[in-house]
Amino acid sequence: MNNIKVNFSIKDLENLTGIKAHTIRIWEKRYNLLSPDRSDTNIRNYSLASFQKLLNISYLNNNGLKISKIADLDENQIPIKVREIASRAKVEDHAINALKMAMINFDQVLFYSTYNNLLENKSFSEIFYSVFLPLLNDIGLLWQTKTITPAHEHFLSVHIKQKILLNTERLQLLEPKPESKTFVLFLPENEIHDIGLLFINYKLRSKGYHTIFLGESVPMESLSDLLGFFDEITFVSYFTVYPEIKDIPDYINKFHDLLLNKENTKLLLLGKRFSDFQLENIPEKISIFNSIENLVKDL
Template sequence: MNNIKNTFSIKDLENISGIKAHTIRIWEKRYNVLEPERTDTNIRLYDLASLQKLLNITLLHNHGYKISKISKYAPEKIPVLVREIISEKSVKNHAISAFKMAMMNFDQAQFHATYNDLLSEKSFQRVFYDIFIPLMTEIGLLWQSDTITPAHEHFISSLIQQKILTNTEKLQILEPKIKDRVFVLYLPENEIHELGLMYLNYEILLRGYKTIYLGESVPIQNLNILNKYLDNITFVSYFTVEPIKDDINEYVKKVIESVLNENGQFWVTGRLSEYINPTSLNNQTKVFKSIEELVNEL
């Protein structure tokens, strides 16, 4: 754990909070809202407490509080004000900030407390769409900009997976209501980003279908085996990093030719699915721009 990031540059604070570094510097100089340490070369460094304070100040500022007024509050008053002003409009930003802090601190208790607070106001579906999807998008950007480490990303992803699995398990014990089609969910070889596919499994089960969840990195040749046991299969996949852009249309063609029988279907979503050429598709294949669009098709 000694290599875990717990000090941040001003650029890191900008990436996490959304407040421009130039603005942060002005707030420091004029109002002394943050007190960074400085290296021998005069580079600002911030700790986790400074990050948390900035996120709270940002929420207050977005709700009309002037920075000159915020700067005069006692440190203990700022979190109190944040709790008082949280409303339906601000709950999304507050929850995402709280989850970010849980991630930065590797704090499971804060994650679960934030999640439970959300469930008192929202369904699990709305928590996933309104909070978890934008949260993971932001975390992906933070990882790409080297603001967080892979350990941070894996930590928060694992906790979200647990929530999906808990809700999915409640549905798996129920008898399917719709028995004329089975959904087989899988990820292509070398694809390991499972969150989206796991949530789709939950949504499909919720609508009364039977699902078979194969998970990550499944070779195409393994899919055809399912046709020996099941009729009317809809194969569902989620392309995040695989197959790569140059291979994606050939991959889709191979699934169509070697996996689908006359009653089969192939549904695809995920970031890379936008690179599928419509000419590669047939009437058994559908591409969806988002999880929500695919779910609406059910």
């Protein structure tokens, strides 16, 4: 149990639940919903149970229960009410909260049970779009604010990757469409965030396309080796952290000159980097997408 995070600051709770620290203080004072310990300098310190309770309170409040009504519930009635609403309402928020708890506690059993419960009513793609993507966005912010450690982020990422790979493996017996175009999926040098690219690979395979997944940190020059093997290649890449924003125009122009001279070749791009700035004068044969869903839908 030594690896479990058991103490949280009010800023941690704000980052993890999305509830402002000011609101948390009001809920404590006016409704006595939480009772943090305090240091000698009067700094609040919250337990793991307080974090879990606040997640449940947030869920109930977001689903229409007034905070005064929640405050009237007995301690043991709150999780019961959460399960009751989750069983007949939108389950995504509840699942995201459960997966956050799994991450904080490095709890594989909770991760798998939450995922399996989702599978009862949703396809894998629906789970990825409605639960995993919003969760990963939250986790990125939590890591940046040092609310969680890299170990927490890796725990969650590895388990999501396992689910993508498992579902992709089930497609391997499907033969690609006759005369199918080839998609080459890669990440640029120094880029290691491959979950989005793995999911795109899964969606392309599910549509019957031939894919070659090269993974992280691929030198641009090495991609030229594939041009002699296939008549029609669509390169796909995902920029999360690299290249640096200032280097993206040069990267794209170099890619165009080196790899897109052959007929029936093009490059599809997406990722967080393209939300940080607007790229002008995009070369021919290169398309930029604002989401995985839009890229897959366009194919």
